[in-house]
Amino acid sequence: DAGITQSPRHKVTETGTPVTLRCHQTENHRYMYWYRQDPGHGLRLIHYSYGVKDTDKGEVSDGYSVSRSKTEDFLLTLESATSSQTSVYFCATDPGLAGQRTQYFGPGTRLLVL
Amino acid sequence: RKEVEQDPGPFNVPEGATVAFNCTYSNSASQSFFWYRQDCRKEPKLLMSVYSSGNEDGRFTAQLNRASQYISLLIRDSKLSDSATYLCVVNGRTSGTYKYIFGTGTRLKVLA
Numbered sequence: 001d002a003g004i005t006q007s008p009r010h011k012v013t014e015t016g017t018p019v020t021l022r023c024h025q026t027e028n029h030r031y032m033y034w035y036r037q038d039p040g041h042g043l044r045l046i047h048y049s050y051g052v053k054d055t056d057k058g059e060v061s062d063g064y065s066v067s068r069s070k071t072e073d074f075l076l077t078l079e080s081a082t083s084s085q086t087s088v089y090f091c092a093t094d095p096g097l098a099g100q101r102t103q104y105f106g107p108g109t110r111l112l113v114l
Numbered sequence: 115r116k117e118v119e120q121d122p123g124p125f126n127v128p129e130g131a132t133v134a135f136n137c138t139y140s141n142s143a144s145q146s147f148f149w150y151r152q153d154c155r156k157e158p159k160l161l162m163s164v165y166s167s168g169n170e171d172g173r174f175t176a177q178l179n180r181a182s183q184y185i186s187l188l189i190r191d192s193k194l195s196d197s198a199t200y201l202c203v204v205n206g207r208t209s210g211t212y213k214y215i216f217g218t219g220t221r222l223k224v225l226a
Contacts, residue, residue, distance in 0.1 A: 033214075042201070042218035043158070056211070090157055101146055101205065103214055105157035 003027055004106035006091050012112045019078040021109050023091030025071075030096035032074040033103065034058075034066060036087040043090065049074055050096075081113045115140055118204050120217035128225050131192050135220045137185045137202030145206035147178055149187050152199045152219065161187075161200070192224045 003026035013019050023032060034046040035058075045058030047066040055066050063085060065077045078085055091106040120137045127133045139147075147164035162169065164176040164185050175188040185202055202217040 040218065043216040045213070101212070102148060102160060102163065103203075105159070108157050 004091060004093055004104060006089075006106040006109050008109060009107065010110045012114065013081050014114050015082055016080050019081050019111065021076045021089055021111070023074045023076070023106055025093045027093060027095070027104075028071060029093035029104075031094035032068065033092040033094070034064070034074065034076045035090045035092065036060065037090060038087050046076065083113050085111065086113045087111060117141060117215045118202055118217040120202050120220045122218060122220060124221040124223050126223045126225055127192055129192055129194060132188065132190045133192055133222065134189075135187045135200055137217055139183050139185070139204045139215070141204070141206060141215075142183060143206050144204045146204070147185050148203040149176060149185075150201040150203055152201055158201055189222075194224050194226060197222055197224045
Protein backbone atom coordinates (compact mmCIF):
# COMPACT_ATOMS: atom_id res chain seq x y z
CA ASP A 1 0.00 0.00 0.00
CA ALA A 2 1.09 3.55 -0.70
CA GLY A 3 2.21 5.44 2.40
CA ILE A 4 -0.63 7.93 2.73
CA THR A 5 -1.61 9.58 5.96
CA GLN A 6 -4.34 12.07 6.69
CA SER A 7 -4.66 14.45 9.59
CA PRO A 8 -6.68 14.97 11.60
CA ARG A 9 -8.56 11.67 11.47
CA HIS A 10 -11.59 13.13 13.23
CA LYS A 11 -12.70 16.71 13.67
CA VAL A 12 -15.72 18.49 15.07
CA THR A 13 -16.05 22.15 14.25
CA GLU A 14 -18.63 24.89 14.18
CA THR A 15 -20.31 26.51 11.22
CA GLY A 16 -18.31 29.44 9.89
CA THR A 17 -14.91 28.34 11.10
CA PRO A 18 -12.03 27.57 8.74
CA VAL A 19 -10.79 23.98 8.60
CA THR A 20 -7.67 22.53 6.97
CA LEU A 21 -7.18 18.86 6.28
CA ARG A 22 -3.77 17.48 5.45
CA CYS A 23 -2.76 14.61 3.21
CA HIS A 24 0.82 13.37 3.29
CA GLN A 25 2.35 10.73 1.01
CA THR A 26 5.76 9.10 0.99
CA GLU A 27 5.52 7.45 -2.45
CA ASN A 28 6.49 10.43 -4.61
CA HIS A 29 3.27 10.01 -6.58
CA ARG A 30 2.59 12.78 -9.05
CA TYR A 31 -1.19 13.03 -8.72
CA MET A 32 -3.13 13.70 -5.54
CA TYR A 33 -6.88 13.95 -5.06
CA TRP A 34 -9.41 14.99 -2.45
CA TYR A 35 -12.78 13.24 -2.37
CA ARG A 36 -15.77 13.37 -0.11
CA GLN A 37 -17.98 10.36 0.51
CA ASP A 38 -21.61 10.68 1.49
CA PRO A 39 -24.37 8.07 1.60
CA GLY A 40 -26.03 7.62 -1.78
CA HIS A 41 -23.39 9.63 -3.64
CA GLY A 42 -20.30 7.53 -3.59
CA LEU A 43 -16.95 9.24 -3.85
CA ARG A 44 -17.05 12.69 -5.40
CA LEU A 45 -13.98 14.60 -6.49
CA ILE A 46 -13.40 17.95 -4.81
CA HIS A 47 -10.01 19.01 -6.20
CA TYR A 48 -6.98 17.31 -7.60
CA SER A 49 -3.33 18.10 -8.23
CA TYR A 50 -1.15 17.01 -11.12
CA GLY A 51 2.07 18.42 -9.71
CA VAL A 52 3.51 20.90 -7.26
CA LYS A 53 1.44 24.09 -7.41
CA ASP A 54 -0.71 22.58 -10.18
CA THR A 55 -4.29 22.01 -9.09
CA ASP A 56 -7.72 21.91 -10.64
CA LYS A 57 -11.34 21.69 -9.60
CA GLY A 58 -13.44 18.58 -9.38
CA GLU A 59 -17.20 18.20 -9.51
CA VAL A 60 -17.94 19.51 -5.98
CA SER A 61 -15.31 22.22 -5.47
CA ASP A 62 -17.51 25.06 -4.20
CA GLY A 63 -16.51 26.09 -0.68
CA TYR A 64 -13.14 24.29 -0.87
CA SER A 65 -9.63 25.34 -1.79
CA VAL A 66 -6.41 23.35 -2.03
CA SER A 67 -2.69 23.88 -2.05
CA ARG A 68 0.27 21.74 -2.95
CA SER A 69 3.61 23.33 -2.16
CA LYS A 70 5.51 20.04 -1.96
CA THR A 71 5.11 16.73 -3.76
CA GLU A 72 4.26 14.95 -0.54
CA ASP A 73 1.62 17.29 0.89
CA PHE A 74 -1.83 18.24 -0.37
CA LEU A 75 -3.96 20.48 1.81
CA LEU A 76 -7.72 20.90 1.65
CA THR A 77 -9.22 24.02 3.21
CA LEU A 78 -12.81 24.75 4.01
CA GLU A 79 -12.75 28.54 4.21
CA SER A 80 -15.96 28.78 6.22
CA ALA A 81 -17.36 25.41 7.15
CA THR A 82 -21.06 24.67 6.64
CA SER A 83 -23.17 21.76 7.87
CA SER A 84 -23.40 20.47 4.28
CA GLN A 85 -19.66 19.85 4.43
CA THR A 86 -20.11 17.22 7.15
CA SER A 87 -18.68 14.17 5.44
CA VAL A 88 -15.85 11.69 5.25
CA TYR A 89 -12.91 13.08 3.30
CA PHE A 90 -10.48 10.80 1.52
CA CYS A 91 -7.19 11.70 -0.03
CA ALA A 92 -5.84 9.57 -2.86
CA THR A 93 -2.64 9.42 -4.86
CA ASP A 94 -1.78 8.09 -8.30
CA PRO A 95 1.75 7.51 -9.58
CA GLY A 96 0.69 8.84 -12.96
CA LEU A 97 2.85 6.45 -14.91
CA ALA A 98 1.58 5.22 -18.26
CA GLY A 99 0.10 1.76 -17.84
CA GLN A 100 0.12 2.09 -14.05
CA ARG A 101 -2.71 4.52 -13.47
CA THR A 102 -4.53 3.61 -10.31
CA GLN A 103 -5.42 5.27 -7.06
CA TYR A 104 -4.40 4.56 -3.50
CA PHE A 105 -6.39 6.00 -0.64
CA GLY A 106 -5.57 7.44 2.73
CA PRO A 107 -7.49 6.35 5.85
CA GLY A 108 -9.94 9.25 5.69
CA THR A 109 -10.94 12.19 7.89
CA ARG A 110 -14.37 12.30 9.50
CA LEU A 111 -15.56 15.88 9.72
CA LEU A 112 -18.63 17.01 11.61
CA VAL A 113 -19.75 20.62 11.22
CA LEU A 114 -22.21 21.71 13.89
CA ARG B 115 -28.10 8.86 -15.81
CA LYS B 116 -25.10 8.29 -13.56
CA GLU B 117 -21.79 7.79 -15.30
CA VAL B 118 -21.16 4.57 -13.38
CA GLU B 119 -24.07 2.54 -12.03
CA GLN B 120 -24.13 -0.36 -9.64
CA ASP B 121 -26.87 -2.29 -7.88
CA PRO B 122 -26.54 -1.11 -4.26
CA GLY B 123 -27.61 -4.47 -2.85
CA PRO B 124 -27.24 -5.72 -0.21
CA PHE B 125 -26.45 -9.13 -1.57
CA ASN B 126 -26.87 -11.62 1.28
CA VAL B 127 -25.23 -14.94 0.44
CA PRO B 128 -24.25 -18.02 2.46
CA GLU B 129 -20.62 -18.96 2.93
CA GLY B 130 -19.33 -20.91 -0.03
CA ALA B 131 -21.73 -19.35 -2.50
CA THR B 132 -20.80 -17.74 -5.79
CA VAL B 133 -21.92 -14.16 -6.25
CA ALA B 134 -21.65 -11.79 -9.20
CA PHE B 135 -21.85 -8.02 -9.40
CA ASN B 136 -22.32 -5.94 -12.51
CA CYS B 137 -21.49 -2.34 -13.19
CA THR B 138 -22.41 -0.25 -16.23
CA TYR B 139 -20.67 2.88 -17.45
CA SER B 140 -21.83 5.56 -19.86
CA ASN B 141 -18.62 6.97 -21.35
CA SER B 142 -17.59 4.79 -24.26
CA ALA B 143 -14.16 6.47 -24.25
CA SER B 144 -13.33 5.10 -20.80
CA GLN B 145 -9.91 3.54 -20.73
CA SER B 146 -9.29 1.75 -17.45
CA PHE B 147 -11.50 -0.16 -15.08
CA PHE B 148 -11.13 -1.30 -11.50
CA TRP B 149 -12.88 -2.98 -8.61
CA TYR B 150 -12.20 -1.59 -5.15
CA ARG B 151 -13.25 -3.05 -1.85
CA GLN B 152 -14.35 -0.84 1.02
CA ASP B 153 -14.90 -2.12 4.53
CA CYS B 154 -17.19 -0.25 6.90
CA ARG B 155 -15.63 3.06 8.00
CA LYS B 156 -12.44 2.33 6.09
CA GLU B 157 -10.82 3.61 2.94
CA PRO B 158 -11.34 1.96 -0.48
CA LYS B 159 -8.65 -0.54 -1.37
CA LEU B 160 -7.82 -1.77 -4.85
CA LEU B 161 -9.11 -5.30 -5.36
CA MET B 162 -8.20 -5.73 -9.00
CA SER B 163 -7.87 -3.98 -12.29
CA VAL B 164 -10.12 -5.19 -15.09
CA TYR B 165 -8.62 -6.01 -18.46
CA SER B 166 -10.32 -6.55 -21.80
CA SER B 167 -9.33 -10.20 -21.83
CA GLY B 168 -10.72 -10.75 -18.35
CA ASN B 169 -8.57 -11.55 -15.38
CA GLU B 170 -8.60 -13.77 -12.33
CA ASP B 171 -7.06 -13.45 -8.91
CA GLY B 172 -7.73 -16.47 -6.75
CA ARG B 173 -11.45 -16.62 -6.08
CA PHE B 174 -12.11 -13.35 -7.88
CA THR B 175 -12.73 -12.99 -11.61
CA ALA B 176 -13.30 -9.70 -13.40
CA GLN B 177 -14.67 -9.26 -16.90
CA LEU B 178 -15.02 -6.26 -19.17
CA ASN B 179 -17.51 -5.98 -22.01
CA ARG B 180 -16.71 -2.80 -23.93
CA ALA B 181 -19.47 -3.30 -26.50
CA SER B 182 -22.15 -3.34 -23.82
CA GLN B 183 -20.21 -1.05 -21.48
CA TYR B 184 -20.31 -3.18 -18.40
CA ILE B 185 -17.89 -4.70 -15.96
CA SER B 186 -18.48 -7.71 -13.77
CA LEU B 187 -16.95 -9.20 -10.66
CA LEU B 188 -17.44 -12.84 -9.74
CA ILE B 189 -16.57 -14.12 -6.28
CA ARG B 190 -16.43 -17.88 -5.85
CA ASP B 191 -16.53 -19.80 -2.56
CA SER B 192 -17.52 -16.71 -0.58
CA LYS B 193 -15.90 -16.20 2.82
CA LEU B 194 -17.23 -14.26 5.79
CA SER B 195 -14.28 -11.91 5.28
CA ASP B 196 -15.57 -10.99 1.81
CA SER B 197 -18.35 -8.98 3.45
CA ALA B 198 -17.76 -5.42 2.31
CA THR B 199 -18.88 -2.85 -0.24
CA TYR B 200 -17.48 -3.31 -3.73
CA LEU B 201 -16.88 -0.17 -5.77
CA CYS B 202 -16.71 -0.11 -9.53
CA VAL B 203 -14.33 2.55 -10.85
CA VAL B 204 -13.88 3.75 -14.40
CA ASN B 205 -11.38 6.24 -15.72
CA GLY B 206 -10.42 7.98 -18.88
CA ARG B 207 -10.12 11.39 -20.41
CA THR B 208 -13.12 13.69 -20.18
CA SER B 209 -12.72 17.19 -21.65
CA GLY B 210 -8.95 16.75 -21.60
CA THR B 211 -8.85 15.70 -17.95
CA TYR B 212 -8.02 12.22 -16.74
CA LYS B 213 -10.77 11.36 -14.26
CA TYR B 214 -11.78 8.49 -12.03
CA ILE B 215 -15.53 7.96 -11.72
CA PHE B 216 -16.81 5.85 -8.85
CA GLY B 217 -19.99 3.87 -8.58
CA THR B 218 -21.88 4.09 -5.31
CA GLY B 219 -20.97 0.52 -4.46
CA THR B 220 -22.59 -2.87 -4.02
CA ARG B 221 -22.83 -4.16 -0.50
CA LEU B 222 -22.12 -7.84 0.11
CA LYS B 223 -22.94 -9.75 3.26
CA VAL B 224 -21.68 -13.30 3.54
CA LEU B 225 -23.65 -15.22 6.13
CA ALA B 226 -22.42 -18.12 8.25
